[in-house]
Amino acid sequence: MKVFILYAHPEPKFSFNAALLERSVATLEAQGHEVKVSDLYQMKFNPVASADDFSERRFPERLQYDREQKHAVAHQALSSDIAIEIEKVEWCDLFILQFPLYWFSMPAIMKGWFDRVFVNSLHYGVGKRYETGGLKGRKAMVCLTTGAYEAMLQPDGMMGGIESILWPIHNGTLFYTGFEVLPPFLACSPVHNGQEACDNYLNEYAKRLEQIESTEPMAFHPLTDFGKDFRLKEGVTPRSAVHRRVTSKD
Amino acid sequence: MKVFILYAHPEPKFSFNAALLERSVATLEAQGHEVKVSDLYQMKFNPVASADDFSERRFPERLQYDREQKHAVAHQALSSDIAIEIEKVEWCDLFILQFPLYWFSMPAIMKGWFDRVFVNSLHYGVGKRYETGGLKGRKAMVCLTTGAYEAMLQPDGMMGGIESILWPIHNGTLFYTGFEVLPPFLACSPVHNGQEACDNYLNEYAKRLEQIESTEPMAFHPLTDFGKDFRLKEGVTPRSAVHRRVTSKD
Numbered sequence: 483m484k485v486f487i488l489y490a491h492p493e494p495k496f497s498f499n500a501a502l503l504e505r506s507v508a509t510l511e512a513q514g515h516e517v518k519v520s521d522l523y524q525m526k527f528n529p530v531a532s533a534d535d536f537s538e539r540r541f542p543e544r545l546q547y548d549r550e551q552k553h554a555v556a557h558q559a560l561s562s563d564i565a566i567e568i569e570k571v572e573w574c575d576l577f578i579l580q581f582p583l584y585w586f587s588m589p590a591i592m593k594g595w596f597d598r599v600f601v602n603s604l605h606y607g608v609g610k611r612y613e614t615g616g617l618k619g620r621k622a623m624v625c626l627t628t629g630a631y632e633a634m635l636q637p638d639g640m641m642g643g644i645e646s647i648l649w650p651i652h653n654g655t656l657f658y659t660g661f662e663v664l665p666p667f668l669a670c671s672p673v674h675n676g677q678e679a680c681d682n683y684l685n686e687y688a689k690r691l692e693q694i695e696s697t698e699p700m701a702f703h704p705l706t707d708f709g710k711d712f713r714l715k716e717g718v719t720p721r722s723a724v725h726r727r728v729t730s731k732d
Numbered sequence: 733m734k735v736f737i738l739y740a741h742p743e744p745k746f747s748f749n750a751a752l753l754e755r756s757v758a759t760l761e762a763q764g765h766e767v768k769v770s771d772l773y774q775m776k777f778n779p780v781a782s783a784d785d786f787s788e789r790r791f792p793e794r795l796q797y798d799r800e801q802k803h804a805v806a807h808q809a810l811s812s813d814i815a816i817e818i819e820k821v822e823w824c825d826l827f828i829l830q831f832p833l834y835w836f837s838m839p840a841i842m843k844g845w846f847d848r849v850f851v852n853s854l855h856y857g858v859g860k861r862y863e864t865g866g867l868k869g870r871k872a873m874v875c876l877t878t879g880a881y882e883a884m885l886q887p888d889g890m891m892g893g894i895e896s897i898l899w900p901i902h903n904g905t906l907f908y909t910g911f912e913v914l915p916p917f918l919a920c921s922p923v924h925n926g927q928e929a930c931d932n933y934l935n936e937y938a939k940r941l942e943q944i945e946s947t948e949p950m951a952f953h954p955l956t957d958f959g960k961d962f963r964l965k966e967g968v969t970p971r972s973a974v975h976r977r978v979t980s981k982d
Contacts, residue, residue: 591780639962
């Protein structure tokens with residue numbers, strides 16, 4: 483497989499995230515996979531979507547970002563730092579997002595990667611959503627670290643379930659653009675728990691990656707589950723507590 | 733009331749977001765409120781959390797961002813752009829976040845505002861979470877625009893419910909740091925629906941803001957709903973589909 487790892491952590495060397503990244507690259511290469519890494523902090527990646535992203539504009543007087551994305555794709559007018567990242571994500575079979583959880587989400591430098599690199603008409607937009615998304619045929623997985631304890635991330639835990647926390651990323655970003663989404667890998671409070679806990683997580687992650695080709699994706703609703711009114715069709719069972727039927731109790 | 737509006741949109745003038753912002757400032761001031769705005773694009777706000785945020789370090793050899801936040805608070809060593817924003821948010825009674833929905837979340841330039849401005853020991857951290865959060869006594873509200881239709885944002889809609897989409901912001905960021913969270917204001921597909929739809933949303937938003945002082949906050953679980961195991965106590969009814977009890981079906 484071709485594996486593209488999108489990585490963001492502000493400490494360049496001595497972090498548990500850096501150890502996870504190193505271990506994942508070694509494990510994947512030992513399995514015969516080809517690996518590319520975008521280390522966003524090291525690249526000093528610009529996360530701010532703006533008019534500067536387009537060398538030519540369809541509507542120069544008024545920035546509508548998604549419409550300019552479409553125009554720029556058609557006219558090869560995307561900024562080169564975006565074009566380079568698009569090549570990597572389109573090259574891969576497996577896309578791994580690795581980051582420390584900041585405010586129940588990814589660090590801004592990674593959020594902006596998606597704002598700028600997943601572009602209208604190529605990856606999403608009319609006719610491209612969920613199973614018809616522009617990146618279909620690929621798998622994706624989140625690998626995250628957090629200071630929270632595992633119990634806090636259970637559905638009835640203090641933070642709510644990790645499935646709920648990652649919904650905007652899993653369903654709203656990855657599944658939305660066509661990826662099959664594999665279950666996330668979580669390292670909870672690794673640093674607070676000492677070296678042995680860290681080593682255990684590193685070993686567990688390596689094992690996950692060795693089995694990655696046979697890992698079952700998570701279930702999200704495909705387009706065909708929705709009616710013309712954009713609601714779940716009668717008879718379709720909601721796949722998660724997040725994505726649920728409206729009942730009279732609502 | 734003192735109202736602080738955090739605003740992010742890449743088009744400086746001719747956007748529906750700019751119109752919403754203008755209308756909200758006018759409406760709030762007409763009600764006698766005092767208003768401050770941070771227009772993140774105009775400010776060219778830096779959204780990337782990094783070692784540069786601290787003029788003095790506790791652990792210079794290895795960046796642990798949250799621990800350095802704590803140290804920097806104690807030693808007045810936070811970067812001045814962060815300190816200025818902290819003053820604004822601590823000044824306010826009502827905090828409004830206004831943004832276009834990008835990938836089921838806020839644009840990166842705003843995500844990074846939270847990564848950098850909500851700091852350990854001041855706003856979150858040991859002893860500061862949910863009703864004990866450092867920003868308690870304040871209210872917060874999200875105002876967002878989206879290309880999606882209203883039907884898509886229903887709980888059984890194509891995107892999942894807006895409550896699920898905003899969970900990381902509502903519960904994980906605002907309620908987490910002590911805010912009472914007011915129901916969000918959504919403008920769905922305003923631009924695609926023409927001038928009349930835009931005007932209706934502007935009027936509706938003005939009405940919402942005129943009634944803001946008597947608006948009931950949304951319900952999230954306070955700390956006291958959780959046991960020592962960080963899970964909902966027996967007998968506590970889950971407040972949303974997002975934050976639910978584990979049943980045998982899980």
